Amino acid sequence: MRVGVITFPGSLDERDAQRAVKLAGGTPVALWHGAHDLEGVEAIILPGGFSYGDYLRAGSIASHAPIMAEVIDAAHKGMPVLGICNGFQMLAEARLVPGAHGRNDCGTFVRRDQKLIVENNNTAWTTDFAQGEEIIIPLKNADGRFVANADTIKRIEDNGQVTFRYVGMNPNGSLDDIAGVSNEAGNVVGLMPHPEHAVEPGFGPDTAQAMRSGLDGLKFFTSVIQSTILSKA
Amino acid sequence: MPTIVVEVMPKAEILDPQGKAVAGALTRLGHNQFSGVRIGKRFELTVDGPVTAETLAAAKTIAEDILSNSVIEDVVSISEAK
Numbered sequence: 405m406r407v408g409v410i411t412f413p414g415s416l417d418e419r420d421a422q423r424a425v426k427l428a429g430g431t432p433v434a435l436w437h438g439a440h441d442l443e444g445v446e447a448i449i450l451p452g453g454f455s456y457g458d459y460l461r462a463g464s465i466a467s468h469a470p471i472m473a474e475v476i477d478a479a480h481k482g483m484p485v486l487g488i489c490n491g492f493q494m495l496a497e498a499r500l501v502p503g504a505h506g507r508n509d510c511g512t513f514v515r516r517d518q519k520l521i522v523e524n525n526n527t528a529w530t531t532d533f534a535q536g537e538e539i540i541i542p543l544k545n546a547d548g549r550f551v552a553n554a555d556t557i558k559r560i561e562d563n564g565q566v567t568f569r570y571v572g573m574n575p576n577g578s579l580d581d582i583a584g585v586s587n588e589a590g591n592v593v594g595l596m597p598h599p600e601h602a603v604e605p606g607f608g609p610d611t612a613q614a615m616r617s618g619l620d621g622l623k624f625f626t627s628v629i630q631s632t633i634l635s636k637a
Numbered sequence: 638m639p640t641i642v643v644e645v646m647p648k649a650e651i652l653d654p655q656g657k658a659v660a661g662a663l664t665r666l667g668h669n670q671f672s673g674v675r676i677g678k679r680f681e682l683t684v685d686g687p688v689t690a691e692t693l694a695a696a697k698t699i700a701e702d703i704l705s706n707s708v709i710e711d712v713v714s715i716s717e718a719k
Contacts, residue, residue: 496708511654
């Protein structure tokens with residue numbers, strides 16, 4: 405399965421996302437923000453970083469990049485799209501997922517291995533998790549505070565669109581401890597922490613068993629491959 | 638050059654950590670007469686030609702669609718620079 409990873413000016417984690425796709429058994433396809441071509445991919449990842457230096461608002465200029473016209477069209481037609489960190493901010497700015505992002509309430513950049521609970525395993529990117537599963541993946545952001553008005557929060561809570569929630573501590577002041585959300589259909593998911601940094605022994609978060617052995621992020625990428633195969637069956 | 642000024646502020650109910658940090662610094666420096674600070678953005682749009690009702694309308698459109706995010710911010714003014 406071909407999974408596209410889009411590089412924007414200022415993207416940082418596209419190589420890690422490509423490697424995560426490969427380790428999950430997929431074929432990563434490097435896509436370019438300035439092109440109008442998805443090159444036949446069946447899923448898309450918007451990677452982390454600081455596209456356009458986070459100027460204007462994090463993710464806002466990238467959300468208007470040329471390739472985003474094709475991404476938005478494909479997302480509305482049901483193609484799985486995952487936005488990680490800056491990619492989540494792009495999805496929110498493009499109105500593909502609800503809410504928006506503000507500066508962390510602590511005022512500083514935060515980097516930590518973060519515990520999350522999987523609140524909905526019925527999205528294109530979470531089917532390999534158990535409902536309610538707790539996972540640990542790295543988090544690193546400055547503008548990670550998820551914000552939405554009360555009506556929107558109620559709607560997404562009622563619809564099961566809160567996909568991930570922070571557990572133990574809330575690192576950035578996100579409302580309702582929300583770490584990730586999906587669109588109504590569940591094919592588009594955005595989250596602040598970075599699953600692509602927890603996919604390979606020696607490079608993931610520490611676990612009780614061994615240092616840097618955490619692989620909880622891998623299931624995002626195996627999920628999309630599995631759910632895409634099942635959707636064709 | 639004719640210029641249109643657009644001002645955007647974080648919504649009143651949205652936490653503004655930048656403003657809070659500045660307010661804290663002011664208090665530390667003894668400026669106790671200011672109880673709060675909120676930080677917004679000012680955009681200066683240079684217009685090719687005179688400012689007309691049409692260019693102001695175009696400025697309103699981009700102010701609402703691109704320069705601000707209505708989930709977290711309000712456009713508080715759009716006017717020709719004097």
